[in-house]
Amino acid sequence: MVRCSCVLFRKYGNFIDNLRVFVKGGSGGMGYPRLGGEGGKGGDVWLVAEKKMTLKQLKDKYPQKRFVAGGGANSRVSALKGSKGKDYDIPVPVGISVIDENGKVMGELNKEKDRILVAEGGLGGTLFTNFLPLKGQKRVIHLDLKLIADVGLVGFPNAGKSSLLSQVSHAKPVIADYAFTTLKPELGKIIYNDFKQISVADLPGLIEGAHMNKGMGHKFLKHIERTKQLLFVVDISGFQLSSQTQYRTAFETIILLTKELELYKEELQTKPALLAVNKMDLPDAPNKFQELMNQLQNPKDFLHLLAKNMIPERTMEFQHIIPVSAITGEGIEELKNCIRKSLDEQANQENDAYHKKQLLNLRISDIVSYSEPSSHHASTGS
Numbered sequence: 001m002v003r004c005s006c007v008l009f010r011k012y013g014n015f016i017d018n019l020r021v022f023v024k025g026g027s028g029g030m031g032y033p034r035l036g037g038e039g040g041k042g043g044d045v046w047l048v049a050e051k052k053m054t055l056k057q058l059k060d061k062y063p064q065k066r067f068v069a070g071g072g073a074n075s076r077v078s079a080l081k082g083s084k085g086k087d088y089d090i091p092v093p094v095g096i097s098v099i100d101e102n103g104k105v106m107g108e109l110n111k112e113k114d115r116i117l118v119a120e121g122g123l124g125g126t127l128f129t130n131f132l133p134l135k136g137q138k139r140v141i142h143l144d145l146k147l148i149a150d151v152g153l154v155g156f157p158n159a160g161k162s163s164l165l166s167q168v169s170h171a172k173p174v175i176a177d178y179a180f181t182t183l184k185p186e187l188g189k190i191i192y193n194d195f196k197q198i199s200v201a202d203l204p205g206l207i208e209g210a211h212m213n214k215g216m217g218h219k220f221l222k223h224i225e226r227t228k229q230l231l232f233v234v235d236i237s238g239f240q241l242s243s244q245t246q247y248r249t250a251f252e253t254i255i256l257l258t259k260e261l262e263l264y265k266e267e268l269q270t271k272p273a274l275l276a277v278n279k280m281d282l283p284d285a286p287n288k289f290q291e292l293m294n295q296l297q298n299p300k301d302f303l304h305l306l307a308k309n310m311i312p313e314r315t316m317e318f319q320h321i322i323p324v325s326a327i328t329g330e331g332i333e334e335l336k337n338c339i340r341k342s343l344d345e346q347a348n349q350e351n352d353a354y355h356k357k358q359l360l361n362l363r364i365s366d367i368v369s370y371s372e373p374s375s376h377h378a379s380t381g382s
Helices: 002-014 054-060 161-168 218-224 250-264 266-270 283-295 332-381
Strands: 020-023 045-050 064-067 088-093 096-099 103-110 115-119 138-145 147-155 184-190 197-202 227-235 274-277 316-322
Touching: 002 147, 020 088, 045 103, 045 197, 045 227, 054 138, 064 088, 096 218, 103 115, 103 266, 138 197, 147 161, 147 218, 147 332, 161 184, 161 197, 161 274, 161 332, 184 332, 197 332, 218 227, 218 250, 227 250, 227 332, 250 266, 250 283, 274 283, 283 316, 316 332
Parallel strands: 020 064, 045 088, 147 197, 147 227, 227 274, 274 316
Antiparallel strands: 020 138, 045 115, 096 103, 096 138, 184 197
């Protein structure tokens, strides 16, 4: 088990989801005091989201991780107004959060061609600066990648998430019969008959204590924040990481997964969730599934099976519970239909909420515009 764990961290190192870089805007150009000429402004540094870009590619291409924009041109007799320095566009993946050295989020790049200014060029020399140029802004920033997907798979290692992803989508994840198969996030797409597409992210397996950064820790949990819904995947026969760790039933596994999400960020529990109970092809799986359904319908009657510090404040309420087998294909079509139905319901609720908000704003606007002339006439009459 120790050997497997070492392989895990070494291989995961090939996938980068956080990068620290230095950026500096270009210096302004010199002014021309005798003729009142102004120097050109220094170039700016921008981050630009590109679909096929990765942080690893960025690091490999620019190992110094240093990005400096061009300087503004000096003012001269033939061109009293100096030209602006060349901007520096840094290509970054979609799904980047930009964080400064103080931990403040500067912005996010959530779709292709999104841009964000990270270092402004200095002003050129003018009368107000005694014709001396200003230096460009410089700072160290962190590029933090969080995958954007419709659905995020949540489960302990060896729950069959990779196999399930290969069944429901066009992804080709690496699959093997040992814990920690998924060494980096894997994205797949479910394509329906009417060509609607839903993206599914298989994220590195959680272990108990992930909220404290054990195992994949925050490398896993932060990616869940960018998914619209969660799909819990549990092995019907339960889970045991190694001979040194305690065996957990399917019910205990769900409770522990919920606790890990709660301890990392409570808001994750408010996301709509579905449950896929995998490996229904195993012997005695139907009986175990009935037992699990009874436990999920009356969770409080079975929480005593776990230590108090492992019990979440609130248990997950699943919109759909689907028994599946990634090996035989049992329940896969039903699962795909439930995922779509759940996302459609969420979209409708969000649209309704948006329209209600717009209607409320319109009513408030009408009330304000109606009351203003009324108060004017009243004061005039008095």
